[in-house]
Amino acid sequence: MNFKHSLITSIALAAIAGTAVAQTVRIGNQGDALSMDPHSLNESLQLSVTGNVYEGLVARDKDLRLVPALATSWKQTSPTVWRFELRKGVKFHDGKPFTADDVLFSFARAAGEGSDMQSYTNDFKQVRKVGDSAIEIETKTPFPILPDLLALVYIMSKPWAEENQATRPVDRRKGIENAASFRSNGTGPYRLRERQPNVKTSFVRNGSYWGKIEGNVVNVEYTPIGNDATRVAALLSGQVDVIEPVPLQDVARINASGKSKVLQGPELRTIFLGMDQKRDELLYSNVKGKNPFKDKRVRQAFYQAIDINTIQRVVMRGASKPTALMVGPGINGFDAAMNTRLPYDPDAARKLLADAGYPNGFEVGMNCPNDRYVNDGDICQAVAANLAKIGVKVNLQAETKGTYFPKILKRDTSFYLLGWTPGTYDSHNALNALMRCVDDKGSGQFNLGSYCNPKVDELTLKIQSETDKPKRDAMIKEAFKLHADDVGHLPLHQQALAWGVASNVQLVQLADNFMPFRFMSVK
Template sequence: MQRRQFAAAALAAAGLPALRPRAARAATRLEIGLGGAFTTIDPHFFHATPNHTVAMHIFERLVDRSPDGRLVPGLAESWRLVNDTLWEMKLRPNVKFHDGGDFTADDVAFTFERAPNVPNSPGGFGTFLRTVSRLEVVDPLTIRIHTQQPAPDLLPNLTYVGIVSRRVGQGATTADYNAGKAAIGTGPYRFLSFTPGNRVDLERFEGWWGPRQPWDGVVLRLLSNPAARTAALLSGDVQVIDTPSVSDLPRLREDPRASISSVSGIRVMYLVPDFSREGESPHVLGNNGQPLPANPFRDRRVREALSIAIQRTALAERVMLNTAAPTGQWMPEGSYSYAPEVRVPELDVNRARRLLAEAGLGQGFRLTLHTPNDRYPNDARLAQAVAQMWTRIGVQTSVEALPWSTYLGRGQRQEFSMALWGWGSPTFEAGYMLTNCLASYDRERNQGSYNYGRYSNPELDRVIFEAVEQMDSGRREALLIKAVERAVSDLPMIPLLMLENLWATRKDVTLSARRDERTLAMDVRPA
């Protein structure tokens, strides 16, 4: 009699239940449907939320954020401010890269060299290291970061700089990262494959220093169509989706297979006028169909007219179905550096028409408003609603909606006269948008990198950089509020709405909603 049969007979004779064969542990795979297009595995090629979402699974940062936005240790166990222009960091010991190599200070030094200098980057990472003058390696687990001036926002900025291996990354191109050859990080998941426009496949890194992750494998799928994301969730093809369509929310809330997770966000939706031209702007015409000889958006009266012609409450309630809040700035109410004196602009159609008349445009003009149609929640519908509101004051507005892959490049080349954008402030203070989107564009200084309209105001620049270089938190907030007030008064951009961050999940998983919009497998657990 074989041993198993003998054991079964013995148990039966004793009146005990038979042994059951030990089942092999079922493999657990998490599939996530993302609405925003991720375009690269290279963690330093292009600063965009979908790319960060992918990179954060593979590459870790010196400083991290918890889902509620608090700064927490990452690859740096601790840090201290030695003086106003010097930070010292102690690195985490016994950290391994996915190929088994040791993580040391030299990898941080290499990362700081590489991140601002990736060839052909459409939106690089120099902005995050703008204040760094040099990195000093003290020993394999200690670094000192020297800054050109006081840099109170250094730690928040470092939450965006993924650390890569010098051994693997030296000489590697973005193509090498996308192919997996150089996609070697220290994160909880390791790279398997990347299919552009489709998916990224990852597997759990068993050598990770942190707590063991529950998922053997993770698949990040691009599902840019909102209806397709909802269908994939309800069918069980994916367990998590981000940015569910607001029109699908009632259905998802009633469906026993699904749950909704939400948190107040830090992304503002806003409109950017063209400041780059004094003469003709490419998508502005007179009522006779001929180009206007002068760019109307360089006249503040025109910008104010367009702003007060927008009924932001209607956008929040009817277009976004109460998943957004009207705003006149870019930080949510109650947050650090929110300017309480900056109110939501009130609808005033009659004043808007008077302002246009004062600017010599009493007969109105024709305008094409450009918008992405697959990047932000309801982006194209939002643009259509704004266009209707502007048409009511005599600015005959049509909308051209483009896929993000096309839209971004054209926007960076200042090909639009008026465009819809979204911007999150994951440093959780107003200075992030001020330095990146409203400061005068200066590639050498890594400022105004995302100033797509090319607005320039030297006096505002002075106020901005006085604020962001102030080390005292209370004084810095007062200066940031002053900068916000100064910026808003000149209308370099037209704020519309603050978005709520939304996810839908299957009932068999739970998700910790993040204020920075990232959709990370590390925040998802089996229910």
């Protein structure tokens, strides 16, 4: 860091200290953000971390309601055109002004090669400037919920990206890195101060932020602590102030410590299993010459072999809600009347396998993260044990998300576990990203097993443009029923949030598991 930059930072910190107590919050999480590039991975942990540095045209408040951010207002000027008025006087962290050109650049970058955010932009037809302070987004078909898509499409500085050879996103599938992976330049309430991947990432309050920062926290230190016991010990000893997630077996101990408490609440994320339904032969199986997962009977056998109630009781210690749907309560279009799982029935599962031509079962590889979701490795072990009872031998590969995500995002998998929170809090997001037939524009971008039903696709497009809520809800119900009848995925549960927080720290726990630094205060 040069002297001039150091002086500017010191002056900014001094200014902050004059109006708020210069406080530090230390966060210990089971995993790290894999990159500082806001378009490189559509994963909530990464978007939560980078969302403190970068912003979208719109944002979410403490109640997850849509609010203005880099756009001050928006309106639909025709069925396929939305106009956004841009906020004036905003500067990036390097001092350059925020302009309409940055918005056009960022949307093109998010839609381009290597981006993991294409499912948010796949139905854009054109993004164009309207003068210097407005942009228009034209979509291929009417898209009444378009603004809801944009909260997680963060805006980057076009000049900064060009100067730092970062005009394309970091591609996690190919292991390609660039300057945006380790440095950042957003408009958000916090600046990136230091990035040490898998060790520590530190942030400092942006003293020239255009908006209000409600909390008094100046410095944030984010440290990945993968070991559950170590993470809890760090909280109880005062080495960190916040941990996420709290191991379920340690909730009572933390609450009884007198030093910390556990914040628990429902999460919007659904945990599910996916299967390769496209290849003629699975990559990881002893079945040669054909793909068992192309047979609905095999998929249903796997479903009915999973003892979800025991997983809820033993693995999740009650902190989950078994589900039959790919979205949960709190998501627009969720229908509790449809949320009835196929019964757990190993005998029926064995018969289905036999009817499909696998009376003795078969072997299959399974990919699973062990540091991304609550008890994810244990869930996969339980599923493997359940499937063993019907003759299926699961060769489980559980690994850190740093290697897991690049692997499965390349579709280098036969059977995998994933979690999904619709970034729009609407069922269309899950349909478009998880259940739509895969194309090269972003449709079905996270449909990693390539499930495909043209009728579901047709309904997804209709749902996208329908403004009549009863009609829209009916179409969502129909699409979900088609997917369920196909056994397109194996939904498991919605997990519960559990954050450990020191007694002198106040923060807001959001149901999407995002952790905005701007709401944090130290007493």
